[in-house]
Amino acid sequence: MSAPPPPESLSPMERLLAIMARLRDPAAGCPWDQEQTFATIAPYTVEEAYEVADAIERGDLADLKDELGDLLLQVVFHSRMAEEQGAFAFDDVAQAINDKMIRRHPHVFGEESYASLADQKAGWETLKAEERDLKGRAASLLDDVPVSLPALTRAVKLSKRAARVGFVWPSVKEVMEKLHEEVAELESELAAGDVEKARQEMGDVLFVVANLARTLDVDPEDSLRFANAKFARRFRYIEAKLSERGKTPEQSDLAEMDALWDEAKAAEKSLP
Numbered sequence: 001m002s003a004p005p006p007p008e009s010l011s012p013m014e015r016l017l018a019i020m021a022r023l024r025d026p027a028a029g030c031p032w033d034q035e036q037t038f039a040t041i042a043p044y045t046v047e048e049a050y051e052v053a054d055a056i057e058r059g060d061l062a063d064l065k066d067e068l069g070d071l072l073l074q075v076v077f078h079s080r081m082a083e084e085q086g087a088f089a090f091d092d093v094a095q096a097i098n099d100k101m102i103r104r105h106p107h108v109f110g111e112e113s114y115a116s117l118a119d120q121k122a123g124w125e126t127l128k129a130e131e132r133d134l135k136g137r138a139a140s141l142l143d144d145v146p147v148s149l150p151a152l153t154r155a156v157k158l159s160k161r162a163a164r165v166g167f168v169w170p171s172v173k174e175v176m177e178k179l180h181e182e183v184a185e186l187e188s189e190l191a192a193g194d195v196e197k198a199r200q201e202m203g204d205v206l207f208v209v210a211n212l213a214r215t216l217d218v219d220p221e222d223s224l225r226f227a228n229a230k231f232a233r234r235f236r237y238i239e240a241k242l243s244e245r246g247k248t249p250e251q252s253d254l255a256e257m258d259a260l261w262d263e264a265k266a267a268e269k270s271l272p
Contacts, residue, residue, distance in 0.1 A: 005022075006022070017076060017090055020077060020080045021080060024081070024084065033077075038078060038081060041081075042148075045071075048070045048073075048074050049071060051067045052064065052067045052068060052070075054067075055067045057225065075090070075093065076090060079093050103127065103131075104127050104128070106123075107120065132144055141164075141165065142158055142161055142162070150221060151206075152206065152210055152221055153220075153221055155207050155210035156210045156211075156214050156219075156220060159207075159214050169211065171215075172212070172215050175208065175211055175215050178211075179205070179209065179212060182201065183205055185204070186198060186201040186202060186204075233264070233268075234261055234265065234268075235261075237260065237261075237263070237264035237267075238260040238261060238264065241260050242257075242260070
């Protein structure tokens with residue numbers, strides 16, 4: 001038997017928590033929500049974070065509001081499941097991040113001061129390292145870099161950690177030299193026809209690219225999203241022009257499509 005939703009007299013946060021509690025209720029909840037676990041919900045959490053980033057990329061603030069709500073629901077969902085197990089509740093999650101933000105901003109909430117933004121970033125990393133030591137979980141400097149991160153992002157974080165202890169190419173020039181070296185090794189394996197070794201060398205190339213991005217202080221995921229959007233925009237131009245000619249890409253060939261690609265590229269460059 002259905003029941004009315006939690007009253008609107010509650011604060012929005014209280015109402016959301018009550019809604020999730022109802023959805024998870026063993027007797028009167030939603031069968032789908034009832035059967036979920038941390039593991040089954042985790043992919044949705046990651047997906048919602050990407051949808052937040054997409055709304056930001058598109059500059060759609062109305063959509064951003066909705067996507068942030070979806071992401072908040074993920075936090076509430078995980079918190080509710082933890083509360084059912086007696087581990088922690090939503091208030092504990094909020095308290096933990098409150099404490100962390102105060103602890104990591106001693107220049108705002110304490111007596112610390114930093115001479116520059118670079119000093120502040122260094123202080124932030126020091127505080128994070130101290131937190132890892134207190135948790136006793138970092139046998140290696142790299143141990144708590146999440147394996148579940150997108151591989152390119154994780155590569156940047158791994159190389160950044162190593163750089164903090166001096167394991168780093170000193171200049172962009174040396175990173176570029178290493179990139180050329182890895183590309184040559186990839187070409188060698190391709191020429192030898194060894195697909196498995198070529199796959200591994202491709203990984204090495206991408207890891208050095210991630211190092212180059214870190215050295216240049218560029219977010220490689222952001223750069224790749226930009227390149228993806230550019231590719232999609234130019235390919236749509238090809239499709240539109242072929243359609244004007246009464247053709248589809250399948251009915252065209254590489255030479256024709258490549259010429260249209262160059263047209264799209266030139267048109268973009270002519271824009272102010």
